[in-house]
Amino acid sequence: MTEPLYAVRDIRKSYGSVVALNGVDFSVGAGEVVGLVGDNGAGKSTLVRILSGVNPPDSGEIILEGKPRHWRSPHDALEAGVETLYQDAGIAPDLTVAANVFLGREVLRKGLLGRLGFLDEKAMRDKARQELTRVGITVPSAGRPVSKLSGGQRQAVAIGRAVAWANKVILLDEPTNHLGAQQSIEVLNVIRQAKANGLGVVFISHTLPHVLEVTDRVTVLRLGEVVADRPTSDFSPDTLLKAITGLA
Amino acid sequence: MTKNTAPAASPRGGGLRDFLLRQDVVLLGIFAVMVVVFASINPRFLSLPAAANILQDFSPVVLMAIGQTFVIVSRGIDLSVGSTLGLSGVVMALAVRALNQAGVDPALTIVVGVLCAMATGAVVGLVNAFLINVANITPFIATLATLGAAAGVSLVLTRGVQVAGGPTAVIYVGNLRYLGVLTVPVIAVLVIMAIAWAFFGLTRFGRWTYAIGSNPFAARGAGIDVKRHLTKIYLLSGILSGLAGAFVYFRLGSGSPLSGRGGELSAVAACVIGGIGLFGGTGKISGTFIGALITTSVLSGLILIGVEPNWQQIVVAGLIAGAVGIQGLSSAARRGT
Numbered sequence: 103m104t105e106p107l108y109a110v111r112d113i114r115k116s117y118g119s120v121v122a123l124n125g126v127d128f129s130v131g132a133g134e135v136v137g138l139v140g141d142n143g144a145g146k147s148t149l150v151r152i153l154s155g156v157n158p159p160d161s162g163e164i165i166l167e168g169k170p171r172h173w174r175s176p177h178d179a180l181e182a183g184v185e186t187l188y189q190d191a192g193i194a195p196d197l198t199v200a201a202n203v204f205l206g207r208e209v210l211r212k213g214l215l216g217r218l219g220f221l222d223e224k225a226m227r228d229k230a231r232q233e234l235t236r237v238g239i240t241v242p243s244a245g246r247p248v249s250k251l252s253g254g255q256r257q258a259v260a261i262g263r264a265v266a267w268a269n270k271v272i273l274l275d276e277p278t279n280h281l282g283a284q285q286s287i288e289v290l291n292v293i294r295q296a297k298a299n300g301l302g303v304v305f306i307s308h309t310l311p312h313v314l315e316v317t318d319r320v321t322v323l324r325l326g327e328v329v330a331d332r333p334t335s336d337f338s339p340d341t342l343l344k345a346i347t348g349l350a
Numbered sequence: 351m352t353k354n355t356a357p358a359a360s361p362r363g364g365g366l367r368d369f370l371l372r373q374d375v376v377l378l379g380i381f382a383v384m385v386v387v388f389a390s391i392n393p394r395f396l397s398l399p400a401a402a403n404i405l406q407d408f409s410p411v412v413l414m415a416i417g418q419t420f421v422i423v424s425r426g427i428d429l430s431v432g433s434t435l436g437l438s439g440v441v442m443a444l445a446v447r448a449l450n451q452a453g454v455d456p457a458l459t460i461v462v463g464v465l466c467a468m469a470t471g472a473v474v475g476l477v478n479a480f481l482i483n484v485a486n487i488t489p490f491i492a493t494l495a496t497l498g499a500a501a502g503v504s505l506v507l508t509r510g511v512q513v514a515g516g517p518t519a520v521i522y523v524g525n526l527r528y529l530g531v532l533t534v535p536v537i538a539v540l541v542i543m544a545i546a547w548a549f550f551g552l553t554r555f556g557r558w559t560y561a562i563g564s565n566p567f568a569a570r571g572a573g574i575d576v577k578r579h580l581t582k583i584y585l586l587s588g589i590l591s592g593l594a595g596a597f598v599y600f601r602l603g604s605g606s607p608l609s610g611r612g613g614e615l616s617a618v619a620a621c622v623i624g625g626i627g628l629f630g631g632t633g634k635i636s637g638t639f640i641g642a643l644i645t646t647s648v649l650s651g652l653i654l655i656g657v658e659p660n661w662q663q664i665v666v667a668g669l670i671a672g673a674v675g676i677q678g679l680s681s682a683a684r685r686g687t
């Protein structure tokens with residue numbers, strides 16, 4: 103097997119007495135979609151937060167493109183090309199769609215005003231609209247506060263944001279949450295598009311048919327440990343469910 | 351809080367009805383009604399000296415309220431602004447007196463004094479930032495502690511008495527009125543308000559402030575160094591309160607350990623009346639300006655129509671309660687509950 107794009111080795115993470123991750127190995131290759139599945143509380147989001155730099159692991163290695171990394175904050179991981187859609191609260195509801203898409207990467211005006219930190223709102227609005235359309239997401243207006251969008255539209259903005267900026271790895275923690283059937287299908291298309299562009303995609307979902315449909319490989323977590331890591335073609339809906347629940 | 355989202359979030363266009371419902375327009379309307387009521391009871395309310403007095407009262411309040419706006423929008427609170435004002439005035443008074451006694455040039459003395467006041471405010475702001483970011487104390491408790499500490503240091507430094515002994519130029523700077531209303535500090539405050547308005551609504555600094563208040567987790571996830579940004583905000587609040595202390599010193603010609611008492615109430619009142627959402631992420635600084643104008647002119651107006659000064663704090667408290675009540679009602683209406 104070729105060297106994976108992004109990998110972690112022997113990751114441990116506890117919250118007080120709760121062992122959320124107990125020696126987890128995980129990886130994703132360039133142009134590969136890896137499904138990360140497991141029951142509620144299995145440790146999926148905990149792993150995402152370690153991969154995205156939100157929390158450091160208690161121990162274990164993080165390796166991007168063969169080099170060991172230590173993320174001090176999400177900023178470091180973003181700089182390195184690892185983009186994340188968080189399961190909960192990835193978006194600032196009081197800001198506009200465009201402001202959210204560009205949060206942390208604001209476009210500044212040219213010249214002196216720009217050096218003083220003045221924003222180029224129009225450029226951001228136009229580009230946000232472009233990017234969201236490119237990934238097949240339609241929101242009413244890039245100038246609207248996110249708090250005035252529906253749950254699904256908010257989720258769409260968060261996905262659009264992540265996809266627009268990712269250049270190596272994209273971590274999607276339950277991206278189809280709050281989404282209707284049609285929009286879920288669009289998200290799956292977005293994932294295929296990202297894969298075609300050579301990104302490594304990590305897809306977390308409880309909707310197993312989606313996982314089986316779009317992933318190349320599936321990693322199953324149970325109580326903080328990896329209990330299966332195999333090509334998707336090895337699983338049937340039934341065997342995948344059994345791997346997740348541990349019930350024979 | 352439908353009408354007080356971030357500037358970039360405000361709907362574009364929307365006609366007369368939307369315009370009339372804008373928070374700042376509503377506030378200006380309330381202010382106009384107030385002026386009419388006070389003026390009809392005592393016409394002196396509309397005189398230049400009365401206006402000049404209101405502007406002089408307004409200056410330190412709006413400075414503290416500007417800092418407070420950044421703080422509250424970032425989902426914090428800074429209760430230390432009033433005592434910071436007092437301490438900064440005291441430090442400035444002591445520095446100015448010492449330099450004056452040493453025979454230093456009055457202009458230089460004054461400049462150094464102002465810098466001392468701002469530096470004092472900066473120190474309190476950094477202590478707040480340290481307590482909040484490093485010691486992980488909530489802003490409410492952290493700044494309550496510095497409120498007490500700064501007030502205590504003022505008393506220790508002065509042994510409880512006023513510090514005068516500056517050059518006479520001080521009083522001129524603070525009280526000479528150009529065009530009948532504008533003193534040097536008032537002019538400086540108007541300039542600072544313009545800068546704050548642009549900085550808050552149009553720059554990345556303002557955007558990040560809204561983002562952190564709206565969802566600190568999302569802000570951090572977007573790569574923003576939240577703690578660093580909050581440090582800058584509390585530092586700014588401290589420096590502005592320090593400057594407010596300098597301006598009060600200019601007006602009175604002395605530094606009192608008691609000035610600034612209750613300043614946190616005025617600053618928070620200006621924000622809340624101006625529609626700054628107490629849960630962070632919403633509100634416009636223009637609202638704060640009008641809020642500060644309303645609170646300070648209510649106080650002047652009450653005195654002019656013969657209400658006892660002891661009622662002042664009660665009235666301000668009533669205004670806060672009213673404004674918070676309205677905020678609650680409008681956000682409940684928005685949620686449809």
Ligand SMILES: Nc1ncnc2c1ncn2[C@@H]1O[C@H](COP(=O)(O)OP(=O)(O)OP(=O)(O)O)[C@@H](O)[C@H]1O
Nearest residue numbers: 117120122140141142143144145146147148149189
């Ligand atoms: N911030 C936290 N503090 C304490 N415990 C936590 C924290 N975050 C997660 N945990 C615990 O760690 C374990 C793993 O949680 P995690 O959120 O990673 O699960 P998950 O697989 O993402 O579940 P879900 O499918 O419900 O999203 C759980 O037992 C959870 O209670």
Ligand SMILES: [Mg+2]
Nearest residue numbers: 146147148189
């Ligand atoms: Mg989760």
